Amino acid sequence: MNTETDMPYPLVRCLTAADLNRVMDIEQSAYPFPWTRGIFADCLRVGYDCRGLQLGSLLVGYAVQTQFAAECHLLNLCIEPAWQRRRLGSLLLEQTILQARSGNCSSVFLEVRPSNRAGMALYRKRGFYVVGERSDYYRARQGRESAIIMRLDLDELPAERLHAVVRHDPF
Ligand SMILES: CC(C)(COP(=O)(O)OP(=O)(O)OC[C@H]1O[C@@H](n2cnc3c(N)ncnc32)[C@H](O)[C@@H]1OP(=O)(O)O)[C@@H](O)C(=O)NCCC(=O)NCCS
Secondary structure, rough: OOOOOEEEEEEEEEEHHHHHHHHHHHHHOOOOOOOOHHHHHHHOOOOOOOEEEEOEEEHHHHEEEEEOOOOOEEEEEOOOOHHHHOOHHHHHHHHHHHHHHOOOOEEOOOOOOOOHHHHHHHHHOOOOEEEEEEEEEEEEOEEEEEEEEEEHHHHHHHHOOEEEEEEEEEE
């Protein structure tokens, strides 16, 4: 137990197909337009880096990323609503960055909805900056919404001090 936060100490581990029910529960509770189970299954099948954040025995979030040459693409980062605003998103983002660094990436890219205040604020806070926009990228309640493309340069980026136990095998 982390005495500062009164929470179990976070554990970051690889996701497996056995996590998909729980992942879908979180995904559907957190996003207005969630990914389908098939998308997650495909991400696992093709070997994207899929990691879960666990508190005790409970999975509370996950991140999906992939690497192409020296670029990491963060495809999904999500914390269950009941567990948001406790720095768990920051912690998982930091794991993504560490993973990208260990794969010798020089940058991390992602797309985010401009209406996603929490996401935009999280990424800006960690040093991501806007490099472009894709119009009509996402489904929206009325029509479509653009995607803001953000980038983080990893060279000389100072590491944050966010601690988790990290396992590279399934739990
Ligand atoms: C975006 C998300 C991952 C943030 O996770 P989180 O654990 O709540 O974030 P943290 O507690 O680490 O917050 C870090 C910073 O992000 C910003 N932030 C997080 N949530 C915010 C909110 N609801 N409104 C405004 N800023 C917010 C703040 O700057 C915060 O720092 P602070 O707490 O010192 O003010 C979470 O809201 C989420 O899962 N949302 C649904 C899925 C999603 O939109 N993912 C991003 C897709 S691109």
